[in-house]
Amino acid sequence: DKFQAIIVLKALRPDKVTNAMQDYVAENMGQRFIEPQTSDLGLVYKDSSPTIPLVFVLSQGTDPANDLYKFAEIMRFSKKLNPISLGQGQGPRAEAMMKESMERGKWVFFQNCHLAPSFMPTLERLVEHIDPDKVHRDFRLWLTSMPSEKFPVYILQNSSKMTVEPPKGIKANLLRSYMGFTDDFLNQCGNKVSELKHLLLSLCLFHGVVIERRKFGALGFNIPYEFTDGDLRICVSQLKMFLIEYAEIPFKVLVYTAGHINYGG
Template identity: 75%
Template sequence: MQDFVSNNLGQKFIEPQTADLHLVFRDSSATTPLIFVLSVGTDPAADLYKFAEEMKFAKRLNAISLGQGQGPRAEALMRAAMEKGQWVFFQNCHLSPSWMPSLERLVEQVDPDHVHKDFRLWLTSMPSPQFPVMILQNGSKMTVEPPRGIKANLLRSYMTLNDDFLTSCTGKVDEFKNLLFSLCLFHAVLLERRKFGPLGFNIPYEFTDGDLRICMSQLRMFLMEYTEIAYKVLKYTAGEINYGGRVTDDWDRRCVMNVLDDFYSSKVLDPNYCYDDSQIYHQLPPVSEHQAYLAYIRSLPINDTPEIFGLHENANITFAQNETYRTLNDLLELQPKTASAGENRDVVIEKLAKDALSRVPQPIPLAIVMEKYPVLYEQSMNTVLTQEIIRYNRLLNMIHTSLQELLKAMKGLVVLSQALEEMSKSLFNNTVPVMWSKVAYPSLKPLASWIIDLIQRVEFVQSWVDHGIPTVFWISGFFFPQAFLTGTLQNFARKYVISIDTVSFGFQIMKQSVKDLTQTPTDGCYIRGLFVEGARWDHALHVLGESRPKELFTE
């Protein structure tokens, strides 16, 4: 895709671009609001403050973060700025929807004959239906996208610096340059680990430029105040407080601290130090000036290698797949809603609906199950089974009812509602209809695979009903696996008359195959259907091993 864009639009469209506020400002006026349309993980405040300094407006820029109770103060600031020729910067307009009508009124009242020619109104907002349309139509709009890739992130970080800052740490200029570059690279690595999904972090975190700026200030301060470089202090403030303050998962916190070990240490002071085996990312000589750093950063590859993140080569395949799915979904959304061969499309949808209706199982009779598996104190699995059937039946009823309604609507027997229209689009695009997924279990499968999986799940539950509690449970087949796990703990706690709060799971990987496990264990349960991503189970050595090339996950 990069080759396609480069060949048809030009190389600059795949290279990281930095925002040039001079161009936007040049076309603006006192009556034209300047609007930053934000996306997740972006904050243009630093760019605006730097631009204000360049324009000699740093002391004439009044900023306020909108929120509850900030309306009157913001209005007073704007009226004063219009008279004195100052700049006003209202951040996060989407967080103050109730004040947006007042802002719209203020903008409408700006009289070009009476407002100071130097006045400018700067606004930031996430996409929001409450944002005034009039301001959008009359303003200059800039979209602010987070930089993608280590090259783009490093370039963004160093574009905000200059030679004065690089040489500001008197007595430790060389150490400051090396550690500063290492810190900026660490910031880029943390941001880009998110693109690998759960392989990068269990939870995606929104690290910002503010985290990097405070770390820069602390790095400079600690280098100037201490004779020896306080690596422990630097690691703690960066890893546990500035970045770690956003991290809520214990394993992610451990990951951040381990990644930081490679960037905040004495070894990075070596001018020949390389951060990866391919030696793409390396330190620069201490005599390097700001322009030398920018030139080196611009020479970096656009696409990152997984090794700089400490990940397996397979991680890039996972990322590429996710990007492909996202792009294809966007393309599907851009497709015309009415096809030229509309009749053929309806025939396809009708065929798909009838096929799904014939394949999806009927609901399981709950009354018979409850009679056969009554609620028992000593057997919590009966309750688990009943709850599973209730959940699956709700989904099966929804599927059958909606498909029947869609077929009636296509024959003109009932009105084609908006929900049924969306459902027909999903069937045509081979995606699970929203009305089904709302009452279903989490799944990323396309519709055809989703139906096959649903049939297998219902067969698992039906086999349980027909043949009794299975020897080996298919944990992937549960609608709500948490209930099954709780039921297993409850059985153990009631058997030995102890509090369930004191019971936890122990795990053992069995050497026997599923077919060889013919008897249930005395305590606990056997399960199958677990998958591991980013590693594999070595059956010969009975340990975790590195993934094989192009093998993304194993059972």
Template identity: 80%
Template sequence: MELALLGQGPRAETMMRSAMERGKWVFFQNCHLAPSFMPSLERMIEQIDPDKVHRDFRLWLTSMPSPKFPVFILQNGSKMTVEPPKGIKANLLKSYSSFNDDFLNSCGEKNQTFKQMLLSLCLFHGVVLERRKFGALGFNIPYEMTDGDLRICISQLQMFLTEYDDIPYKVLRYTAGHINYGGRVTDDIDRRCMMSVLGEFYCPDILNEEHKYSQSGIYKQISPALDHHGYMEYVKSLPINDTPEIFGLHDNANITFAQNETYALLGSLVKLQPKAASGGGKSREEIMEEAAKDILSKVPKPVPIGPVMEKYPVLYEQSMNTVLVQEVIRYNKLLKSLHSSLNDLLKALKGLVVMSQALEDMANSLFNNMVPGMWSGKAYPSLKPLASWVLDLVERMDFIQNWIDQGIPPIFWISGFFFPQAFLTGTLQNFARKKVISIDTISFGFQVMRETAAELSSGPEDGCYIRGLFVEGARWDITANMLTESRAKELYTEMACIWLVPEANRKAPDTGIYRCPVYKH
């Protein structure tokens, strides 16, 4: 077999032509990294004459999924896929299958410590990989951790145990969490989460033979006196389906996982759906027309900006006037695009105007209950399907219209803002101008209110009340005035109203708080 790393195009061509004559095997690695070579490779394969090529010639190609990989080669070749193991048990089996007794006893006097920490590290590797299946509950971004990350951590563990008298937990956590695994993590919140998880697997407690990694004790430390066979037997005794407790998650996380799998399946079915409607029922065009007319009947027309600017002029003392005008301008751009494109689509369906590619894409989105790209590009971030998105837009416009008609509300629906950052800045600006201090020295303090939104009839003297936040993975207990565990089968709960209190030179408390990230959904 002759092997070539792609990036060596001319050498690869020469090697392949020689192999076809001599009956050699050729192995081209990492085809996804050489998209410019793919047309040449496709042309060479198309020109192969089975009657003139040596019968022992074989061409092997490896590639990650890539849209640049030639379809012709895929259709005419034999395909094999290498999929990562699913589940913590499968990951542990894969890891420990590559070990032996000599390896487990490679740290001399610290063999037992190495065995215990190795099991803990392999468990951490499995947890990090499998957290991805829970979507945003696991990590904001599904990172591609590899066996190479685990191997370098194991090598470092061996080195530090051999060279240090005391176990340098801080160094081990830093190298694993910030460099090896953490080198792939780009989100600060994900990094914080990973370091928190790692702290459960790289700590002095794991050297206790009775240590449990999960509350049920299914995942636990075992006797380091066991040999490789004993460790394999323990791994084989673990359940195939992981329980959320090993990930530090509530049982509701399994519901989220099942939903994600279902949505992915249904999304694939929608993409495979033929564009031509079969017999019976309404035609595709009729469904699109009904959807367009229904949306036009529900969504209000753009708000006249002149009267709004006249009623809410720019005032030094009240930044909320400017915030409102900016919100109206942003929503108007979206509403104009929505009404204009829907009217054009209705005309195109009747044959009055040409059905452009943009209109056809929008029509397909309406048929599939998806938000058209020409709208989402001008709208606020949202993951809702079309029907829910339209209802949400109507509710947002009601919030804006009530503000215009009735004045500044006592409590703000923060989810209704197109650009909530401007609202938050405006609140700080009001406080800064009132107190005549620099806005750079001000930040928000937070007080969760016991009163409901209906009971808050007037706004606070400083700052503002907000509603419309939801908590995932926990819930707010109004009686105890603290975060607590979710109820069974309750994926989301509405957060209590919060008073955003502007404070000069604020220092956040070190204890008693959780720095909770907030996301637009």
């Protein structure tokens, strides 16, 4: 029995147990159970309503913003999505944005609620007073927050919640990053589609390495760097732009902007 073999392996070579378990799960349950899964916002959206907020519970280094932007594009709500990163002094603007969106049927995206504890009582009051008979049927409230004691209990109890956790391991990070790009995106680079695919794969591999590097904290660095998916997004945007604008691939420019500015800045 292969499971018994894994038990023996745990005693003799514990460093090989993870790989053996992945092979066992893939063989008995299917390959999809060991591959990183992308967030299916469509399923969550179907169960939502204008009066039920959608909350992303974050873990360190995760950012679901890009997934939401892509979903808004699919739903043809790109121009009706109002994002705002909460922080000091953003409360009045966020409140006005939410009231306007409830009337006009827009989506509101409040990011990093844990960074605006003073705004949380106001947000709770706004959610409590959403009138299902008056609010526009297309209105949705999207929230992201790290676990926080200041986050309103009422919203937690009356919302659709999704946890966002980073994949573990370089391979899992590479697959998750690269699988997030659609064929339409890859084919928007004129006659340099092949170059874009190769460089994008290399960039995703680099991103997976630095994401795994975070577990070592400040070892080898002056301070611990919080690399995020935002770093990858800006690098991909610049990569695509440079490939379109330059006849020859500007490798020195790509290396400098990615390594010294976006990730190293």
